[in-house]
Amino acid sequence: MPQETITISNNIEINDGRIKHAISRIRYVSSGTKIIIRFDHNSGGAVQAAVDLIEAIELSRPAVNIIIVFKGFAVSAAAFILAYFGFYNVVTPNVIVQMDGPVCVVYHKPRVSIGDYDHFASGLYPDRKYPKAVEFVRDMNPTFDAVFSSMITACYAKKIRVAPHMESVYNMNGDVSVMFKDGKI
DSSP states (O other): OOEEEEEOOEEEOTTOHHHHHHHHHHHHSOTTOEEEEEEEEEEEEOHHHHHHHHHHHHTSOTTSEEEEEEEEEEETHHHHHHHIIIIIOOOOTTEEEEEEEEEEEEEOOOEEEETTEEEEGGGSOTTSOOOHHHHHHHHHHHHHHHHHHHHHHHHHHTTOOOOTTHHHHHHTTOOEEEEEOSEEO
């Protein structure tokens, strides 16, 4: 089986060439190929790029095996990808999520920084027009909430330790963290 590894370390950028390369490979590799996408020590970043990758993976051919590997930590957009395929979208049988050693996941509601301010969906007025990036955050908020809920529910079911106040912190736009052990989710 042919195999290709794509590493997305450090962060996820707007118009990230590594994400674009991964999307291209997912779309155009031959059947039977295994694509390993590594997120090593990734502090997240551009949610739109993460969503583009998620959509490409969801549309991948069943004969293309995709293994998404996380190492060290996954924050923000990287955490969203991990939780999305690890807990929320579990109906894509050709996708496996696994940890390369213990991984600290830091998840939060989508936000965008413009100038000196972080904008969260909860602080936006429903009848006001915002820059496209801010409106994207507003539109993504329900999906982030559903993915978070599926991750927390799975943690409780699998006896993965989570702080009892985690859901409240998340709902107040705070960062929440979960430690996952080595291996498949």
